[in-house]
Structure formats: structure tokens, C-alpha cells
Amino acid sequence: MVGYRQKWVQDLPPAGGFPKLTYARTSVSPIPGSYIFAGVFSVMAIGTYIFFEDKVKRNAREEEEKRRLSMILPILQAENDINFLASPHQNVYFTRWMPPQIGKRAVALIREI
Amino acid sequence: MKNILQIVLEGGLKSLIVIIGLLIGVAFATLLERKVMAAMQKRRGPNVVGIVGLLQPLADGLKLVLKETIIPIVADKIIYAIAPILTFTISIVLWSVMAVGVQSVFASINSGVLFILAISSIGVYGIILAGWASNSKYAFLGGLRSAAQMVSYEVALGLIILSIITYAGTINIQEIMENQNKIWFIVPLFPGFLLAFISALAETNRPPFDLPEAEAELVSGYNVEYSSTGFALFFLGEYANIILMSVLLAVFFLGGIVHNKILGAMKGVSMLCSFIWVRATLPRYRYDQLMYLGWKSLLPFALLIYVGVISMVLMIK
């Protein structure tokens, strides 16, 4: 506070000096790091559980879809065979060509037994 | 069956929609970046040209087009012209498999993620060609460094994407979005999200990994010999890549963008703003620090995440 009669005030440090500067290394968060890790991993575990519940149901649905598709397999295989025999089927390429996989439904039935 | 004329017209119209939408998005992404960075630095961005600066991209484009195109005499003219076109084309082609609606995809292929990984690896060619064809020592070295950086971080990004594919069980982009109906993948795979974010930053030459680009400001990036049109194409290609990476992060981790369009757009834009946020916040990595990070920190961590995901998925099979 300057009185109105004073003309010039010397710019001195405040009473008691300036507060000390902290120049050492400090860590930012007051929460210990292990707590943060534990929290994140528990949230991840809950998320994984929710997702895998849904995933099991989804896998069951996909299995059902595959089974339905396998009911059609004989027609597709027969078409493929007849088209193959009707075409000039010689191997003009230098390849190790392998025939398509057939009999999947039969093989699957055998495996189920 | 449709006849050939109908097919061509339909394909042309769809591709026109994709390209024009992307170009408008890229133009306003440049403006968004400047405004957001300015807001983070407590100042306004460009606000002179349009109402709140909305015509700024138009002004920038006009300036770049009206500039004089300088071609170095000793540059290999054909490849010098091809390189920016290649980069820009690759960035646009990548958008053809991105689904923006439940049925609105330009090309609904069953292996969309594989397509994106493969084509984005071709984008590295544009940078190498640009640096090499400029026939300047600095540009050449800058191009090599930038290409090495992109390739290194593609490995980590590819591994994280592989974990996402294993987790979801499918390689179809729309199916990955379907799989996140119950819970977004960011919750079970949070470290994967962080790793993918960092790798996406480095993949698109974005700060804090933008040493090749920053050097173009100084003297030696891959695009130092390019002016006006070439530079504009590189710029647009880079921003198209950035928007693609942010939308991909939203698709893989934040639950996809098709079911609820406004929320999906918000997810994509929030990822884009995160990219800009990181640019405004962090200092630049030196090149050797960048390489160490890519190969010695991110790659082992990505491998670890992949092994963890595989073991978890095998348990429920």
C-alpha cells in the first residue's frame, strides 16, 4: 500500500523472503501407480467377461449357419464336378494344383461320431 | 441382371460421392486442425476469411493452385510427377472399403481390413519415389527416413490390428462393428488402443513423429522440392490418411460408425481431435529415438498383446 504522499517505492521482496522453489523431481499423481494398474486391469477383466459371453453366443450362431450351409454342399460339389469334367481340364500351368476340398459334410459326420 | 451401362453409371456415381465427400472432409480437417490447435493455445484460429474461417480451405487451395510450379532441372520428371499422384490416389482408394452406413459401402468385400493393410503399405512407395526423383541429397535421405519410419510402425500397427481380428473372429469391417454391440473393444483391449493410437500417429507422419515433415520446413524432407500442386497433393493425401486412421481407430476400438450415425461421426471426430491434441501438446521425437521406440518398445509390447489375445480366444473355442 502506497501512501499518496510517497513518490517512489523500492521494489523489495515480500516480508520473509520469497518461498523456496521446488526444483527436485516430483511425481504428478497422488494415487499410487499400483492402484491405477489394478483399476485398469479390473475394468479390462470385466469388459473381457462381457465380451466373451456375447462371443460364445455368436460362435453358436455361426456354427448353426455353417451347418445350414453344409446342407447345400452336395449340390455345389456336384455342380463343380460336372463343370470340371465339361471343361478342357488339363493342367497348363506349372503349379502344384490341388483339387477342392469335398466331402466336408461326410467328414464332419465322421468326426462327430 | 443389370446391363453394363447401369453398372458403370452406378459405380461412377458411388465413387464420385466417396471422392467428393472425402475431399470436403479433408479440406475442413485442415481448418479444424488450425482452429483446435489455436484453441489449445488460447488464441483464435483463422477467422477472417469466412464466417468463422469456414472459407479458409478454399482460400488455401486457391493460393496453392495459383502458385508457380517449379520443377528442378535435374529431377526425373516422370516419377517426380507420379509420386504425389500415387500418394493421393492410395489415400483415396483406402476409403472404398470404409462403411459409413449399414449398407453404404462402396466395395463391401469380406476382407476389408486386409485390403486396408495391403494398400497402405503401397503408400510408402509414393514417399520413396518423391524423395528419390527430386534428385537432391537432402530430399532423398528425408524420403528414406520417412519410409523407414512408416514401415517400422506399420509392423506394430499390423500386429494390433491382427489382435483385433483374432478377438472379433472376422476380417470384415462391418462384422467387427457388429461384434462391438455389447461392449466396445477399447475396454477389454485398452493397451492395444494406446499402442494403435501411437502407431497411427507415426504411420501418418504426424507430430510427435513428424521429423521428416518438420525437416521440409527447414531444408530436407521428402517434399522439399515440391511446390503448389505437388505439395497440395501430398498435403491432401496426408490429411486423408489421418482421417482414415482416426475413423479406423473408431471402428476397431470405439464401436463402429454405422449403427448410430451422429454418434459414429462424433467418435471419428473425437479421434481426429485427439490427433490434433497430441500435436499441440508433445515435443518432437528425434529420429533415432523414434526408431528405438518403434522396434524396441512398441513391437515387443504389441507381440505381448497379440499372444495374450490369442491365449484368451483359444480358451473359449
Added chain:
Amino acid sequence: MESYTRAELVASREGLWTVCQNVFDVFEKCKMEKGNDPERCLRESTAVLGCAQKVMRQVVKNCEKQLDNTVKCVEENNMRTLACQNEEKELQDCFDTLVAPHFLPSNE
């Protein structure tokens, strides 16, 4: 010999299976015994294809609208049939009303 798309075949799989089951089983037995060689199972292949063509021709002639609805639904769901129960039920009802006169001996 017209070809039908996979979506059409999957949509009408129940009908095809009830009519042509024996033919399919014979074909599969032949494949299992004689290996993957197409020439050795040629008769069974043609039998399978003929039976499928027979049924599908009737379905396309009589139940075209239901078949188209089901096929559209299946193709929109990436070849998933579990999402198309309603359309499939309609197709099945239409098939039952027209299977009876044509393939009566095999419909018990």
C-alpha cells in the same frame, strides 16, 4: 441346366433336403468310397444336380416372391439365415403348399 445362386439354394434348403435327401446321401456315400475323383461319381453327380434343378424350377415358378424376399434378406446379412426367420417361414409355407402335388411320394 440353369444355375442357381448360393443364396437361393440356402434359402430353400429345407425343401431341397426333404425331397432330395436320398439322392444326396447316395452321392456322399459314393464320394466317401471312391475318393475325390469327379469321373467316378459322375452318375450320382448328375442325379444330385437333376433333383436340385427339378425342385428349384418348381420353387421359382410358384414361390418367386417369397424366394426373392428371402434371398434379398440373406444377401443383406452377409449370407446369414438366422436373421431371416420370417421370410423363410413364408417360403416354407409356400413350399409346403406346392410340394404336396408334385413330389407326393417323398412327402410323408
